[in-house]
Amino acid sequence: MDNLHRHDEDDDLYTLPGHDPLGVLSSTQVVVEQGELVWINPDQIEQLCERWLHDAPTTASPQWFEQYHFTDGTQRTVNWLLLLDALNFCFWAEKGQPRWTIEYQGERLNGYWAEAAALKRAVEEGHPLWDAEYLRQMSAETLAQIFRGEQKIPLFDERLAHTHEVGRILQEQFSGQFSNAIEQSQHSAVTLALLLAQHFPSFHDVATYHGKQVRFLKRAQICVADLSAAFHGEGWGRFTDLGMMTIFADYKLPQVLRHYGVLTYHTSLAQRVDTQELIPAGSEEEIEIRACTIWACELLRRAMERRGSQLTAADIDLKLWLIGQNAKEMRPYHRTRTVYY
Secondary structure, three states, X not given: OOOOOOOHHHHHHHOOOOOOOOOHHHHHHHHHHHOOOEEEOHHHHHHHHXXXXXHOOOOOOOOXXXXXXXXXXXXXXXXXXXXXXXXXXXXXXXXXXXXXXEEEOOEEEEHHHHHHHHHHHHXXXXXXXXXXXXXXXXXXXXXXXXXXXXXXXXXXHHHHHHHXXXXXXXXXXXXXXXXXXXXXXXXXXXXXXXXXXXXXXXXXXXXXXXXXXXXXXXXXXXXXHXXXXXXXXXXXXXXXXXXXXXXXXXOHHHHHHHHOOOEEEOHHHHHHHHOOOEOOXXXXXXXXXXXXXXXXXXXXXXXXXXXXXXXXXXXXXXXXXXXXXXXXXXXXXXXXXXXXX
């Protein structure tokens, strides 16, 4: 069903909340309403809600898995976490090629878990990844040693540049401590996400669609959510407006939503995704996939709320992401080489 006018009767679905301080929902709303390559199926959202409520109502906040994350309860954890999220992007391998994989404490890990465990392993081996000057001056050889494993981590040069950026901006703007940025934000999740996007170019996840700016801010928002999880909503993890966050538009969420029928791709785009053809970063199709992912999850959140379940965007994001970790029966996710997710 390639209905090029499919949005007309559904436009009232995409009503904005009274307050959209991040500008993510308002800027992606235009894409959802104008796009011709990806669309949202509201009936499938309702069905997914019923499935979740029937299986096991979920209200728990995202957990912080300490077996893969460095955690000591101090400012060191705050800086380490910033580095983690500055390097949290694009782990997939080329078609037919093996993935970057590491061994940690007897486990073989890939993707995000491998990144987190590699950075934790580095701390255990004596690398002070919380030290801004150390990050600013890190050599390619040192970073390669940190990410050693089978194959080479994708976009290595970009990760080295982000490492240097984290150290430099921490020194120049925040006296070497990301905790100062948290204090400056006055424990507002929105303010901290915007601050990250403003000061750290690698977190400035913004695209252009039909001449208009579209804001995603994936890693900036996930950094805030990770702080909340790592510190159990207290201290540096206490934020007063986490409910204003959107989900974190990446590869895995649209894959899962498409599996459940919540997202549908135009035939031409579906074929490109399913054959693992590269979808260029910043292209109309990539922006539409991410924008529809955000709004599908917002509609899912609202549908769950109508049923009495107070899931936040971060809760829904984690639930979908974990489902996506067991995706053998799902069609492929879209392949886009980008530093933003």
